[in-house]
Each structure stands twice: as C-alpha cells, then as structure tokens.
Amino acid sequence: MLAWLERNHLLILGFAGLVLLVGVLFPRLAVSQEAGPIVFNEGSGLPEGTPIRVHVAGAVLAPGVYELREGDRFAEALAAAGGPTADADLDGVNLARRVRDEGQVLIPRPAGAALRPEPLAPGAKLDINAASQAQLDLLPGIGEAYSRRIVDSRTVDGFFKSPQELVTRRVLPQATFDMIRDLIIAGP
Numbered sequence: 041m042l043a044w045l046e047r048n049h050l051l052i053l054g055f056a057g058l059v060l061l062v063g064v065l066f067p068r069l070a071v072s073q074e075a076g077p078i079v080f081n082e083g084s085g086l087p088e089g090t091p092i093r094v095h096v097a098g099a100v101l102a103p104g105v106y107e108l109r110e111g112d113r114f115a116e117a118l119a120a121a122g123g124p125t126a127d128a129d130l131d132g133v134n135l136a137r138r139v140r141d142e143g144q145v146l147i148p149r150p151a152g153a154a155l156r157p158e159p160l161a162p163g164a165k166l167d168i169n170a171a172s173q174a175q176l177d178l179l180p181g182i183g184e185a186y187s188r189r190i191v192d193s194r195t196v197d198g199f200f201k202s203p204q205e206l207v208t209r210r211v212l213p214q215a216t217f218d219m220i221r222d223l224i225i226a227g228p
Contacts, residue, residue, distance in 0.1 A: 056076070058093040087110065088109075088142065089109050091107055091109060092109065092142075092147060092206045093105055094108050094141070094144070095144040095145070096144075096145045096174070097144060097146050098147035098149065099148065099149045100121035100124060100125060101123055102121050103191055103194050104173070104191035112137045112139050113136055113138055114136070114138075115135040117139050121147075124147055127149050127150065128147050128148075128207065132147075132148040132150075140148065141226040142209070145216060165224055166178075167224075167225050167226070167227040168194070168206070168225070168226055169194060169200055170201040172191075172225060173191050173213055174187075176191070179220045179224070180223075181220060183217070186216065190206065193209050197209060201226060203217075203221060
C-alpha cells in the first residue's frame with residue numbers, strides 16, 4: 041500500500057487540491073446565483089384595454105381582421121365578425137379564451153358541413169361591403185387570397201364607396217376586376 045501511495049502521490053495531491061478548490065468556490069457560486077421569482081408569462085404583456093388586431097376566420101358572417109382590446113375573449117371576436125354562420129360548430133371552440141394580438145380566431149364547421157355557399161342567382165350582384173370571404177371566393181378569378189384581401193381592406197380601410205375602389209386601393213389588379221365588375225356592387 042505504501043508503494044502505491046508513493047507512486048500516485050501527485051495524483052492524490054491533485055485530487056485533494058481539487059476538492060479544496062471546489063469547497064472554497066462552491067459556496068460563493070451558490071450565493072451569487074440566487075434564484076429569482078418564477079414568472080409565468082401567460083399574457084401578452086400589453087396593458088388591459090390596449091388596441092390589438094385579431095384575424096377572425098371560418099364559420100363567421102364577415103371574416104377578416106378586427107381591432108379588439110387586450111383582454112377581450114373569443115366571444116367578442118366572434119361578435120365583431122358579425123356572429124356565427126348557421127353551420128358554425130360553437131362547441132368546437134372555447135369562447136371564453138382570451139384573444140392575442142396578431143392571433144387568429146377560427147370558428148369551425150362540423151365535419152361534413154358544406155364548405156362553400158350557394159352560387160349567386162342569375163342576374164344577382166354581390167355586395168362587396170357585406171359578402172363573406174367564402175361568398176367572394178365564388179366570383180370568377182377571385183380565390184382565397186383575393187377574397188381575404190377584399191375583406192381585410194374593408195375592415196382596415198372602411199367600406200368601399202364603389203366597386204372601382206378594389207383597383208384604386210390595390211386590392212385587385214385591373215384584369216381581375218374587369219372579370220367581376222358586372223357581378224358586384226358596393227352597398228351602403
């Protein structure tokens with residue numbers, strides 16, 4: 041045993057020095073790294089009542105981007121979008137949940153529900169100030185992107201005074217507008 045200690049005395053001294061160093065430094069490290077309070081960040085950090093923008097989509101009468109207030113619930117977002125459509129599945133969404141700035145409120149339809157509204161009757165014109173995104177999708181040359189732009193523009197910039205404003209606001213290109221000009225109106 042004595043021979044082993046003589047051969048490994050440097051290793052033993054190194055280990056003892058390391059233990060001593062850890063013993064001296066560890067209490068200082070523990071003191072300098074005090075734990076702060078635990079904070080759960082469930083809110084957005086905005087003060088209650090601050091204006092926010094929320095995208096309301098799905099089975100609502102007027103999908104689009106709406107200005108609400110910090111602290112509002114999905115129920116207020118649904119009301120801002122004109123309420124649910126007849127085929128909305130309100131049990132599929134928590135209406136008591138708070139909305140968040142830049143968030144989306146999606147009101148689902150039951151499985152198997154018709155996703156597209158009935159086409160316009162012959163000779164009927166679609167009011168671009170009242171039509172839902174799904175109704176606008178039915179117009180020739182208007183797909184999901186253009187219909188969303190129409191609804192968003194009407195929500196952010198106000199109702200259209202004339203159908204031609206779709207072009208002047210740069211919502212639609214002239215060629216697309218020419219395809220639908222006889223099928224739309226801008227109601228009061």
